[in-house]
Amino acid sequence: MQRYASDHQEPSIVIEGLAKSFGQLEAVHPLSLSIGHGELFGLIGPDGAGKTTLLRMLTSLLLPTAGRASVEGLDVVRDYRALRLILGYMPGRFSLYQDLTVRENLEFFASVFGTTVTEGYSLIRDIYMQIEWFEGRRAGKLSGGMKQKLALSCALIHRPRVLFLDEPTTGVDPVSRREFWDMLQRLQQQGLTIMVSTPYMDEASRCGRIALMQSGHILQVDSPEGIKASYPHTLWAVRSERMIPLLTDLRQSPEVETAYTFGESYHVTLRTGSQGVEALRSSLHRAGHTSVSIEQISPSVEDCFMALHPSAS
DSSP states (O other): OOOOOOOOOSOSEEEEEEEEEETTEEEEEEEEEEEOTTOEEEEEOOTTSSHHHHHHHHTTSSOOSEEEEEETTEETTTTHHHHHHHEEEEOSSOOSOTTSBHHHHHHHHHHHTTOOHHHHHHHHHHHHTTTGGGTTSBGGGSOHHHHHHHHHHHHHTTOOSEEEEESTTTTSOHHHHHHHHHHHHHHHHTTOEEEEEESOGGGGGGSSEEEEEETTEEEEEEOHHHHHHTOOSOEEEEEESOHHHHHHHHHHSTTEEEEEEETTEEEEEEOTTOOOHHHHHHHHHHTTOOSEEEEEEOOOHHHHHHHHOGGGO
16 A cells, blocks of 8 residues: 655645635635645635635636645645645545546546556555445446446546545445545554535544635634534523424523524523523423423534634524
């Protein structure tokens, strides 16, 4: 199995004031960021946050409006030809050839980079073993999880030094999502630098560091645990026997600062100077909720995102 070692002291990816506008729309506001060699880094945010635009600039597919960036010391604008030889890119939409078989897709992408499937097989062995039984099947006939594994194999067949993945688990089942992240972590353990975007907040825990992104801005960068530890409020999970009107009643309570849906409960923070949980319970009883559960909980990455960008709720 190939291991990616580096003697460089500089980060693998360096971003300095990078920005992108489309006419009057500022898709990515000027941002700066660095990602170390062998790091598994996540861009976490909803659709429209600017994740795809940022990845396309870093892979030389889109020219930045301002700022600069380098990957493995190569400028993403000036050195784009050399850059494309050392990076792998898996776009969000399945982009392989639907009418080619699994094996034919793999051979085609190897040939584009002047290599062969045999030469690149050591890196993709663990992934390809899961789909080689279907190597004679056309790519368009594969399940979502199998398409995902084939796309990853094609992105890795030329043994890149950096891997970029744009929302690779969107639209696949939970088991395939988990298997995919297991594969990424094994690649990262070999020293491959990986930058992956996802709208799924629960996937943040699989990354070493993450950037929370919204409306073209990076809101916070830290480890998932570091982000959760910085949450500034006490958080409560609230439920009652009348869940439909409960959210409205919570938001109308003078005790409540924020309230939003989270699974089977509502996550709530209280105002500064609030009289506390018992005052909230009493206000809900007055609103007709006779069975109220209020439990203190630890924040998730999604809770932290909501605190940083309240309008997202």
